[in-house]
Amino acid sequence: MLEAKVVEIGPEAVSPGDPLLILFDETASQQLRRVSIVQRFISANDNGFHLQAGDQLLIDDQGYQVIHVGKLVENNMDAIGHATLFFEPVPKQPQHNGIYLTPYQLPQIKVGSLIRYVPQTH
Numbered sequence: 454m455l456e457a458k459v460v461e462i463g464p465e466a467v468s469p470g471d472p473l474l475i476l477f478d479e480t481a482s483q484q485l486r487r488v489s490i491v492q493r494f495i496s497a498n499d500n501g502f503h504l505q506a507g508d509q510l511l512i513d514d515q516g517y518q519v520i521h522v523g524k525l526v527e528n529n530m531d532a533i534g535h536a537t538l539f540f541e542p543v544p545k546q547p548q549h550n551g552i553y554l555t556p557y558q559l560p561q562i563k564v565g566s567l568i569r570y571v572p573q574t575h
Contacts, residue, residue: 455502457492457534459566466490472541472559476568478534492534492568502530502570509571510538510554512562517554525549 465488466474475489504510504526508519521543529535529550536552540560543553 454496454572455494455570456496457494457568457570459490459562459564459568460493461486461491462562462564463487463489463491467559467562469559472539472557474538474540474559474562476534476536476538480533481535490562494534502527503572504530504552504570505572507573509569509573510552511567511569511571512560513566515560517556517560519552520555521547521551521553523547523549523551526552 460479463486476492477485477489479491479493481489481491504519504522506519506521510517510519517540526536526549535550537548537550539548539551539553540557541553542557547553
């Protein structure tokens with residue numbers, strides 16, 4: 454399991470009509486920070502970031518099931534802590550940087566929230 458703490462929420466990061474959240478780590482530029490949730494990883498990620506359909510993502514005590522992970526997510530998360538969380542059905546052409554989650558409802562998120570990336574037990 455990998456854990457991150459939300460350290461900043463940009464003024465344009467959460468929009469009730471837009472079912473997505475953009476994540477970056479603290480290397481994000483000021484422009485990106487305006488529209489992003491900035492996360493700081495607080496647990497070691499020695500083997501790189503791995504997430505797949507069937508895994509779970511927890512934001513505080515709100516649980517989400519991963520239904521699709523785009524092909525750029527692992528590299529982007531390892532390099533700059535970046536992925537876009539989509540709380541909507543997977544489209545015909547999903548975003549390469551997207552993690553698609555169910556239920557389709559934006560979480561309550563605040564500075565200090567914990568994001569946990571939980572692989573299913575095999």
